[in-house]
Amino acid sequence: MNGPIASPPTPSAGFLTPTTPPADAVLPPRAPEAPAPGSPLGSHYDQCFGCGPQHPQGLRMTTTAGEGLEVFAEFTVQDCHQGGPGLAHGGLLTTAMDETLGSLNWLLHAPAVTGRLETDFVCPVPVDSVLHIHAWITGVHGRKIYSAAEGRIGGPDGPLAIRAQALFIQVKLEHFTTHGRPEDIKKVLDDSDLMKRARAFEVNP
């Protein structure tokens, strides 16, 4: 069908470089509750596609707190993660970056959701390889948490495969309880493990 080609939407001033922190952003200290450097963050929710051990096709990512405002994560690319033959699907790699960047919020003890996530795919990631992701906070400005990450193949110093920058927006608990499926919200709220309850609400409902 022929017709006029639609113009791309004009970004409003605030959205021109939305994953780059403004000049007056700050780097706050780690929250007192943040896990010690070197300790595993564990899964925040059993059914999370990124880190949940109960998710049948999930990435089953493991994440460790680093020094300061940084984390390190790993996942092994499985057969069920393919896009091209023998290669990881790009969207799935973006999910791995989202999960890792999201786990940074645990260092600030601030529930937040992804507002914007930008990725550069630098080289293909083969099935069976382990992707090593390093993520760090680049600034905080009001409710906005800015962060960046890199994913490397086979080890922390392996070939660079993917880069990302993100903007997370801090939200209240009601973000999850209002939008989430009631039976899943109830299951989490009924869990006697307070830490698991708190961490579950750091993610997408």
Ligand SMILES: CCCCCCCCCC(=O)SCCNC(=O)CCNC(=O)[C@H](O)C(C)(C)COP(=O)(O)OP(=O)(O)OC[C@H]1O[C@@H](n2cnc3c(N)ncnc32)[C@H](O)[C@@H]1OP(=O)(O)O
């Ligand atoms: C240890 C835990 C591990 C966790 C791992 C989790 C990994 C997974 C993380 C996710 O995938 S979260 C799921 C995907 N994200 C979502 O479902 C979020 C859906 N979007 C929303 O719910 C709302 O749009 C949002 C909460 C992000 C913002 O709505 P609000 O009404 O709270 O805020 P508002 O729209 O007033 O925006 C607040 C500020 O952020 C800015 N903003 C909001 N969305 C933006 C955006 N998309 N891009 C750039 N800026 C944005 C907005 O311009 C504004 O800037 P100013 O304060 O300067 O005016």
